[in-house]
Amino acid sequence: MSPSDFFYRNREIAGFSNPSRATYTAVRELLENSLDAAESLEVPPNIFLRISEVAGQTESETKFYIMRVEDNGTGVPADHIPSAFGQIFYGSKYELKQARGTFGLGGTMAVLYGQITTHEPVKIESSTGGDIHEFIMNIDIQNNRANIFKHNIRQNPTGWRGTSIEIQMDGDYSRIMHRLIEYLKQTAMVVPYADITYIDPKGRLYKYERGTDTLPPLPQPVRPHPHGIDVEMVKRLISTDKKSRNMKSFMMENFQGVGAITAEKFLKSADINLKSKPKTLSSEEMVRIVRATKDYEGFKRPIASCLSPIGVELFETGISKELGISEDDYLKVVTRKPSTYLGYPFIVEAAVAAGNTIRKSHGPGIHIYRFANRIPLLFDEGSGVIWKAAHKNINWKTYSVEKDTSIVIAVHVCSTKIPYKSVGKEFMADQPNVEKEVTNAIREAARGVRSYISKRTRIQREKRRLNIFNNYLPVIAQFATRLSEKEEMPDITPLLTAVSTVIPEEKSTLAEVPQIVEESSE
Secondary structure, three states: OOHHHHHHHOHHHHOOOOHHHHHHHHHHHHHHHHHHHHHHOOOOOEEEEEEEEOOOOOOOOOEEEEEEEEOOOOOOOHHHHHHHHHOOOOOOOOOOOOOOOOOOOHHHHHHHHHHHHHOOOEEEEEEOOOOEEEEEEEEEOOOOEEEEEEEEEEOOOOOOOEEEEEEEEEEOHHHHHHHHHHHHHHHHHHOOOOEEEEEOOOOOEEEEOOOOOOOOOOOOOOOOOHHHOOHHHHHHHHHHOOOOOOHHHHHHHHOOOOOHHHHHHHHHHOOOOOOOOHHHOOHHHHHHHHHHHHHOOOOOOOOOOOOOOOOHHHHHHHHHHHHOOOOOOEEEEEEOOOEEEOOEEEEEEEEEEEOHHHHHHHOOEEEEEEEEOOEEOOOOOOOOHHHHHHHOOOOHHHHOOOOOOEEEEEEEEEEOOOOEOOOOOOOEOOOHHHHHHHHHHHHHHOOOHHHHHHHHHHHHHHHHHHHHHHHHHHHHHHHHHHHOOOOOOOOOHHHHHHHHOHHHHHHHOOOOOOOOOOOOOO
16 A cells, blocks of 8 residues: 555544545645745745635535645755655655654645545646746555646746645635634744735635744754664664764764764673674664663763754744733743753743733633644644643642633744654643653743732732722812812822822832742752
8 A cells, every 4th residue: 555545545644534624734734834945945934825715616514625825935846846746755854853844744645635525636836946837736646656737837037936836625614714713823923934824715814924034043954862763773874874884983973972982981881892893783782772872871962953943032023923912911931941852852932921911812711822843733722741731730829820810821842853642743742851841941931920910910909099099089179178168179189199109110110020939840
């Protein structure tokens, strides 16, 4: 069975379980491919998305839609287009570095789903800066390759660079509309340097304008860390290695953070001869090496250059832009130091927001936004490590957060290997190290919440007090004038000024955030 045939029979594994979910997943996969293409070129992404209803359809529960996504990314070379969109597991993201997708599955699955539900081919236009290549094709499911019906080449007078893809598919837009709009909003939150334009089936325009032209640094590919290897990986490294003359040089050439001294000490601990040639290792010796890497503590921590966190400034820009945060609201963003799980590096970023803006837009309670490698995780909200960290690991009473308090928590985890529980990338598994870092990141971002809430409470109390004076002092002054049989009422302005001075004083101290430390596993 070919990979295309397997996912044709089991498309729910990749998130195409029903027409509404398939509509959402197709948008997400194509949009994220476009974002990756623009970011790899180090230009702010310009994404155009349009979903239009096919004309002349009868009323039914689901309908045929045409989905078009266009970007200003790198473009796809013409000789790679048939494989990139017509072959499952064909991709450019198999290096060891942070990426939104790694399987070479999502975009092709959208094409496959459209084909099996409408029997219509996909239309792809792409340019790397030269001529524009247009392909009309579908997938040979049994052989996992593209069937090309047309390939047109035309001139590119404007010098456009990028890719556009147009797919006709069966969908249920009405059921997924709100979720889709929320996905675009959250994407704009973690990609504040992108400009996203969306036109829905009713012709309504949604515009998510960029808040900055600054992009985070690109992640750099790295060699594997010894703590993350297995026997199969060792066999592959040995078969492709052409430089190493002995095991000492093999360790130094193929793994990150392994120098001459570390290689010698490790191989001695694993009882492997330093001068042995890698290709002469027996199966028993390979297993012994892998087992020894799990226990050896002399390796350096994994290199974090393969990661690209959003950063405090960009994350703060995105959240402020999409949630409408004002100066009177509380917003704290933190980026933790790199950590590791099972030999894979990861970085956790967290933001906590509170205030009147959050209360008006979200209502009371704790509201969580979850992101992994800049992908919003919208489904299975009550599952995964982020929900557990926010709701079970933190005692919010320590921060004066009650049930009716409005608070927003946004957590972003970036890694070379996100511990997803499914191919659909909806929520993360409970990895202890990841859970610990997420918990501590939220705590760090929330340290000023108690101070903010208490000061806001005092301000509201003083405003209510001032309102009482405003309402009753004029009446008291009027009766006092009558009792004293005087003609003119006393001037109450100085008294009102005196009782209101505490409000600006309280406001001026809202920015002073003491370090509130909860019991932590740090």
